[in-house]
Amino acid sequence: MRERFERFMAGRYGMDQLSRFLDIAALILLIVSMFVRFPLIFYLAVILIVWSYFRIFSRNTERRYMENERFLSFTGRIFSRFRNRRYYQEQKKIYRYYACPKCRQKVRIPKGKGKVCITCPKCHMEFVRRS
Numbered sequence: 001m002r003e004r005f006e007r008f009m010a011g012r013y014g015m016d017q018l019s020r021f022l023d024i025a026a027l028i029l030l031i032v033s034m035f036v037r038f039p040l041i042f043y044l045a046v047i048l049i050v051w052s053y054f055r056i057f058s059r060n061t062e063r064r065y066m067e068n069e070r071f072l073s074f075t076g077r078i079f080s081r082f083r084n085r086r087y088y089q090e091q092k093k094i095y096r097y098y099a100c101p102k103c104r105q106k107v108r109i110p111k112g113k114g115k116v117c118i119t120c121p122k123c124h125m126e127f128v129r130r131s
C-alpha cells in the first residue's frame with residue numbers, strides 16, 4: 001500500500017506551504033459554511049481543496065515551485081510590514097518623530113525633555129521642537 005503510494009507520487013510535486021495554506025483556508029471555510037447559510041462559502045472551500053490536491057499531484061513541479069515561491073514572498077512582505085508597524089508603535093512611546101523643515105529627513109528625539117534644539121543629521125539645519 002505504502003509502496004503503491006510512493007510509486008504514485010513519484011515525479012509529482014507533493015505538499016508545500018501554499019497547498020497547506022489552501023487546505024487550512026478550506027477547512028476554515030467548511031467550518032464557517034456549517035454556521036452560515038451562504039452556499040458560496042462551501043463551494044469556495046471545495047475549490048480550494050481541489051486546487052490544493054491538483055498542486056500536490058501535479059507533474060509540473062517547476063511551475064508549482066514558482067507558485068510557492070511567489071506565495072512565500074507575498075506572505076513574507078505582509079508579515080514584515082506588520083512587524084515594522086509594531087516596532088514603530090513601540091518606538092513612538094519613547095520617542096517623538098519630526099521631519100527636518102529643510103530636507104524632510106525624519107529625526108527621532110527622546111520624549112519628555114521639554115523644548116530641544118534639533119540638528120538635522122543630514123543637512124545640519126537646526127530647529128526647535130517640543131520633545
Ligand SMILES: [Zn+2]
Pocket residue numbers: 100101102103104105120121122123124125
Ligand atoms: Zn535636514
